Amino acid sequence: MNIFTTMITPYTKDGKVDYETACKYVDWSYANGLTGIFAVCQSSEIFYLSLEERVELNRRVYERAKQLEASGSRPFTVVSSGHVSDTLEEQIRELNAVWESGTDALILITNRLDPNNEGDDVFIENAEKLIAALPADVKLGLYECPYPYKRLVTPKILDWCLQTGKFYYMKDTCCDAAMIAERCKQLKGSRFQLLNANCQTLLETLRSGCDGYCGIMCNFHPALYAWMGEHFKTDPQRADLVQSVIGTFGFTEVGLPYPLTAKYHMNLCGIPTENIARNRRSEELTDYGRSCMRQMKLATDRLEAWLKS
Numbered sequence: 001m002n003i004f005t006t007m008i009t010p011y012t013k014d015g016k017v018d019y020e021t022a023c024k025y026v027d028w029s030y031a032n033g034l035t036g037i038f039a040v041c042q043s044s045e046i047f048y049l050s051l052e053e054r055v056e057l058n059r060r061v062y063e064r065a066k067q068l069e070a071s072g073s074r075p076f077t078v079v080s081s082g083h084v085s086d087t088l089e090e091q092i093r094e095l096n097a098v099w100e101s102g103t104d105a106l107i108l109i110t111n112r113l114d115p116n117n118e119g120d121d122v123f124i125e126n127a128e129k130l131i132a133a134l135p136a137d138v139k140l141g142l143y144e145c146p147y148p149y150k151r152l153v154t155p156k157i158l159d160w161c162l163q164t165g166k167f168y169y170m171k172d173t174c175c176d177a178a179m180i181a182e183r184c185k186q187l188k189g190s191r192f193q194l195l196n197a198n199c200q201t202l203l204e205t206l207r208s209g210c211d212g213y214c215g216i217m218c219n220f221h222p223a224l225y226a227w228m229g230e231h232f233k234t235d236p237q238r239a240d241l242v243q244s245v246i247g248t249f250g251f252t253e254v255g256l257p258y259p260l261t262a263k264y265h266m267n268l269c270g271i272p273t274e275n276i277a278r279n280r281r282s283e284e285l286t287d288y289g290r291s292c293m294r295q296m297k298l299a300t301d302r303l304e305a306w307l308k309s
Contacts, residue, residue, distance in 0.1 A: 001229035005218035006043035033226030036077035048278035062102035105139040111151035141169030184209035199250035203243035219262040221300035257284035
């Protein structure tokens with residue numbers, strides 16, 4: 001069972017990427033039982049980072065994760081995106097640079113492969129051109145990134161992915177438990193893992209064959225997601241309770257100014273982080289938002305302690 005967080009990008013007071021603090025986030029994620037990190041993704045403010053910043057952030061995250069993996073008792077996977085451009089030529093340059101900086105798999109943003117939403121044939125044609133320009137041994141994944149628009153994959157695209165033999169991960173953002181169940185049936189028996197990004201449907205989809213979680217809320221209470229991945233089959237009653245808690249708190253994704261909320265939460269966890277984002281104004285994080293984060297942390301900390309007892 002894979003439980004991945006989505007990497008947020010910390011900044012120094014003068015607005016530069018704070019790579020040292022990013023490595024502390026990696027340590028925190030590992031200590032809280034996660035199995036991996038999705039680096040250089042939308043949570044990382046990918047569309048607001050230069051290519052040089054994306055590559056360096058990915059390199060630091062990957063190197064630190066592999067240090068933990070080597071010294072620890074379990075694998076710690078890093079999957080990475082990084083292509084934000086409109087043209088395939090620029091996307092190829094971006095993805096090759098990220099791959100060279102180190103990652104276990106390159107994650108392709110679905111709307112970048114069909115920027116004008118022209119259909120599956122265009123998607124597949126563009127994807128084939130892009131893949132042909134990447135290293136032959138590359139492992140790939142898909143991400144239905146909501147920005148600039150959410151381009152959901154279809155059964156035809158999933159069949160094509162399976163035929164290539166190159167796809168290993170998918171961050172599913174459809175938020176539809178029935179659709180995820182159908183996708184899981186289609187992928188069953190393959191090495192292509194479907195990771196649900198929607199916490200409200202997580203337990204239902206795990207029970208229908210989903211391979212794990214990859215989402216925003218692992219920046220807040222990762223230990224609860226790690227517990228869910230490990231115990232949802234063996235402890236179904238407590239899994240129902242955990243689901244009700246994470247599903248309710250998950251609505252803060254849209255009701256409060258993420259990723260500023262996640263950066264404030266890192267302060268609550270003992271990792272000093274500036275209240276700076278490139279896709280939000282700092283003043284959007286109000287005293288109300290901070291109070292909500294403190295309340296959430298108190299509740300989830302106590303739930304975690306109860307589960308351990």
